[in-house]
Amino acid sequence: MGALSDLRSEAGAELEELELDLLLEALVRRYGFDYxxxxxxxxxxxxxxxxxRRGLATLSSLxxxxxxxxxxxxxxxRALSVPPATLFDDPQEALQLRGLLDACLRGAALPRVWLADCAGAEQAWTLAVLLEEEGLLARTEIHATVGSDELxxxxxxxxxxxxxxxxCQRLYEYAGGTASLTVHFQIEDGHAVLLPQLRSRISWAQYNLVTxxxxxxxxxxxxRRALPDFGPLLRQRVLTLFHASLAPLGILGLDRPLASDDAHARHYQQLLPQQAWYKRIA
Structure with missing residues (x-):
């Protein structure tokens, strides 16, 4: 019985992998999204x-x-995309960004920031608030890209x-904020929206990191939020894309430190101990 059970388990795992392969191929051929x-x-x-959530038993039914x-x-x-961020939901990251913005943006003639596979409006709004408070937003373009029209x-x-x-006020204060968050927002009907002069510095576009x-x-x-889901080959492809897009002395924020054998590791200097923020040096 043990051997038969093992065979059934192995067959089930193989069927699951086949179903997953077919589902991912269907997404490419039907909708153009490659996972x-x-x-x-x-x-x-x-x-x-x-x-x-949908009450489905198999990947084939999905x-x-x-x-x-x-x-x-x-x-x-949507389920396969980066989970949506909330305002200042990672105060440590926001605090680190606050300390790095001046070094990479102040000297540029037209500073540009790319939030690749952005986790939604609130991630971009968090960055806009940081830039405004550091006196950099008026000169800086934020390019936030997502994978679909729905996003x-x-x-x-x-x-x-x-x-x-x-x-969110307390998280904002953990990230070095000293004002009230409300000064950056307009309030209407019980809801807050980032002020137009801050929103105007954010450009949104659909962009596919895979292709x-x-x-x-x-x-x-x-x-920092999408990369953990990428397999090794895709990760290297995306890191090469970022290298081609990053200006000399620009800063790159990743999900984890570069390995010594990463293709472009020699071109970067780690800026914070144990943290994946890098300056391009070559």
Whole structure:
């Protein structure tokens, strides 16, 4: 019985991998979104969570829904995207950014920042507040890219309940903020939206890190939330893209420190101990 059970378990695992392969291929061929080089375990966690919410038993049933129902396809692609950020939800990262902004942006004629695979409007708004308080926003362009039209629509429609803005105040203070967050927002009907003069410095665009080429030169590139889901080959492809897009002496923010054998590691100097912030030196 033990051997038979092992065979059944092995067959089930093989079937699961086949179903996953077919689902990912379907997403490429039907919608043009390529997750085939993402970490398999991360994909499975996201997919099974979606299946549980939808009451689906197999990846094949999820694929069937996604191919024939636009709403299901949209929900699937959203589930595989970077989870949405909330305002100052990572105060340590925001504090580190606050300390690095001047070094990479102050001397540039037209400073540009790229939030690659941005985690939604509130991540971009957090950066805009930091830049405003450091006296850099008026000269700086923030380019926030996301993977789909749905994510662009979410960013454009973003509003924060006023009570949640108050809850973010403490996180903002942990990140070095000394004012009231409300000075950066306009309040209407119980919701807060970033002031127009701050929002105007953020440009949103759909962009695919898997397939698209470099589109500008940047003094700061931040991609700390999407990279953990990338498999080794895709990770190296994206790091090469960032290297081609980062200006000399620009700063790169990653999810984890570069390994010594990473293709471009010799071109970067680590700026903070045990933290994945790097200055391009060559």
């Amino acid at each position: 085939r080089l993402h970490e398999r375990d991360a994909l499975k966690r996201k997919l099974y969570a979606l299946m549980h 694929q069937d829904r996604a191919l024939h129902d636009p709403a299901s396809a949209s929900a699937l692609l 662009l629509a979410e960013a454009a429609a973003c509003r924060i309940p006023v009570e949640r803005l108050a809850q 698209d080429a470099s589109f500008n030169e940047f003094q700061l590139i931040v991609c």
